[in-house]
Amino acid sequence: MKKRLSIADIAEALNISKTSVSFILNGQAEEKRISKKLVDKVVQYVEEVGYKPNLLAKSLRTGKSNTIALMVEDISNPFFASIARLIEDRAYQNGYRITYCSTDNDTAKTKDMIGIFQDRHVDGYIIAPPEGIEDDILSLQKNNLPVVLFDRYLQHADTDYVITDNKAGTHQATNMLAKNGYKKIAFITFANPQVQMRDRLQGYLDAIKQNNLEHFVAEVLFSRNDQDITKPILDFLNQHKQLDAVVFGTNHVGACGLKAIQQLGLKVPDDLAVISFDDYDVFQLHSPPVTAIAQPIQQIANQVINLLLNKLNGATDILQTQQIVIPGQLHIRSSSAAKIS
Incomplete structure (x- = not known):
């Protein structure tokens, strides 16, 4: 089994600083005014010898990882598990993979996980949010990353959401x-x-x-x-x-x-x-x-993934929001x- 490639390994092999490599791998090359030549050099090296090089290189070049983050209170809860299964199927049919996490309804943990998913260059977020992450959601939207909330919404965050009445x-x-x-x-x-x-x-x-x-x-x-x-x-x-x-x-x-x-x-x-x-x-x-x-689990899942896919595919604007309330049974x-x- 190959050793996982580290930032230090890339920096040493290319004789550049670890900081520059880190900025490039985290999608901050343009912000930090790193030359396209150096970015291409890192991408080429990662493609050749890196850990899961194709996915990483593709996300660096295209700006898309074809991955959606699904953040729920507890993935073992029957309601969230059922929703997740349906969303995963629809996402996969449309060329996206789902990466999950349970937030335990913990604000600090949720903030940490959003940061981790940003580092992984996920393309969009589906969140059953705890209180106190309004600023994080606003930051995602400012970076053209679509967010759809479900099960509950945040009163001071203008986002798409799908809830039961x-x-x-x-x-x-x-x-x-x-x-x-x-x-x-x-x-x-x-x-x-x-x-x-x-x-x-x-x-x-x-x-x-x-x-x-x-x-x-x-x-x-x-x-x-x-x-x-x-x-x-x-x-x-x-x-x-x-x-x-x-x-x-x-x-x-x-x-x-x-x-x-x-x-x-x-x-x-x-x-x-x-x-x-x-x-x-x-x-x-x-x-x-x-x-x-x-x-209505099927309806909720369909509405959630439809809203997100429409934004990922450019059918609707990132900042154009819809609020959907579905009657219970x-x-x-x-x-x-x-x-x-």
């Missing part, structure tokens, strides 16, 4: 529970300031107000340890034994909530009706099957059946 989803779910005879309906979600989570909470509160009911809200801290999520849900349900229904704000919270309900020995829907945002297989396999607000199952008086 979160507010309408929880409003419809809560309203259905009220019409089915439930009077003490809770909303349990992650403590999260992002727009999609705020909208889901607001949809619940609007429906509660519309039906002249009392609101019960619990916001739990995110953790990779499910027990750290299940425990506060268990405590909340114990403190509010009068509840007869609950809407969970995400499928992760919903799955942990079902564990809490089981530990309490409650029967669904006889003791507690259940609806969760984000449908996935666990809810369909649960006994009884759980009603869920499904995000309430999949009604036994867990929210009408209350028996």
Whole structure:
């Protein structure tokens, strides 16, 4: 196996400075006023002996790597994994590869990963963004790199985005529970300031107000340890034994909530009706099957990749933005059946 070529190796072989090589490989030759002759010299050498020389040389010459960065909160989450699979297929059909990362909803990590992807000369970005990366996105756009957000958007960043109508989803779910005879309906979600989570909470509160009911809200801290999520849900349900229904704000919270309900020995829907945002297989396999607000994954993926490809192919201007909101789908199952008086 060949040793991976380093900047120092190239500099020594060509008898030029490591700084110049670094600027050339990172696409900063023009900015640093490095001559085309020297750039060509480095590119030719990289083609001949470099690590993955063809891809790197091509990106240096054409300004394109035919690679798209897909940055999501957690690639193992069923929602993000399904979206990623569909986007990858469409991208590949159009001559692009996808490179993934999980941001863990961490602003600093996301900023670091954007920097790494810039060094790799990716052509465009698809991001489910955490808070606080508005300046980074603006910088990408100024460098003619298209950005499409999905699942949530940033209020102070003018970008393309594709989202589900979160507010309408929880409003419809809560309203259905009220019409089915439930009077003490809770909303349990992650403590999260992002727009999609705020909208889901607001949809619940609007429906509660519309039906002249009392609101019960619990916001739990995110953790990779499910027990750290299940425990506060268990405590909340114990403190509010009068509840007869609950809407969970995400499928992760919903799955942990079902564990809490089981530990309490409650029967669904006889003791507690259940609806969760984000449908996935666990809810369909649960006994009884759980009603869920499904995000239209196929539509989201298609809209996201279409927006990005149009910009990459020059069909639309980088700074011309579109905001697409797609209705969710309430999949009604036994867990929210009408209350028996």
